[in-house]
Amino acid sequence: MKVSYSCMKNMDSIIKSHNARIMRQNNPTTNATKTCNCRDKGACPLRGECLADSIVYEATVTSSSDSQPYVGLNGGDFKSRYRNHTKSFRNKKYEKETELSKHIWALKSKGSDYTIEWNIWKQSDTHQREPGSCNLCMEEKLAIIQSKDRCINKRTELLSHCRHGNRKHTRLKPR
Ligand SMILES: [Zn+2]
Numbered sequence: 001m002k003v004s005y006s007c008m009k010n011m012d013s014i015i016k017s018h019n020a021r022i023m024r025q026n027n028p029t030t031n032a033t034k035t036c037n038c039r040d041k042g043a044c045p046l047r048g049e050c051l052a053d054s055i056v057y058e059a060t061v062t063s064s065s066d067s068q069p070y071v072g073l074n075g076g077d078f079k080s081r082y083r084n085h086t087k088s089f090r091n092k093k094y095e096k097e098t099e100l101s102k103h104i105w106a107l108k109s110k111g112s113d114y115t116i117e118w119n120i121w122k123q124s125d126t127h128q129r130e131p132g133s134c135n136l137c138m139e140e141k142l143a144i145i146q147s148k149d150r151c152i153n154k155r156t157e158l159l160s161h162c163r164h165g166n167r168k169h170t171r172l173k174p175r
């Protein structure tokens with residue numbers, strides 16, 4: 001498998017990382033002391049912010065034929081979620097774990113080279129929720145809707161349950 005976090009900076013990702021920077025300035029992370037624990041900082045999947053928690057993230061998978069985004073979220077730190085993703089790309093046993101791993105395995109079966117670029121879409125504090133809703137789950141659903149049909153995610157993921165607490169959260173119906 002060949003995954004490189006190369007500097008494929010198309011316009012889209014430049015705008016996205018710019019937006020992510022503005023978002024982080026407005027929403028400083030609570031973990032101000034340590035934002036990355038990568039031994040090789042140059043290989044950090046989030047460019048020095050892999051320990052960000054409660055984020056909606058976007059993985060853009062680019063192959064020779066196309067480029068598609070996948071939207072995901074993590075309640076804990078991103079690094080743990082990232083490790084699970086990379087494990088599912090390496091180990092066929094976990095092929096069906098997420099829509100992203102299914103997509104990667106489909107590319108691998110075609111012998112297609114690909115790159116994955118990870119970006120923070122939005123950081124959202126799961127502890128400051130409106131009663132009856134979960135900010136993080138809501139942001140993920142909005143991100144999936146905004147990416148329209150380009151997204152690797154399935155529409156049915158809009159109906160997934162919140163795992164960030166006991167409160168009931170608002171579910172969106174697929175359009
Ligand atoms: Zn890192």
Ligand SMILES: [Zn+2]
Nearest residue numbers: 134137162164
């Ligand atoms: Zn939630």
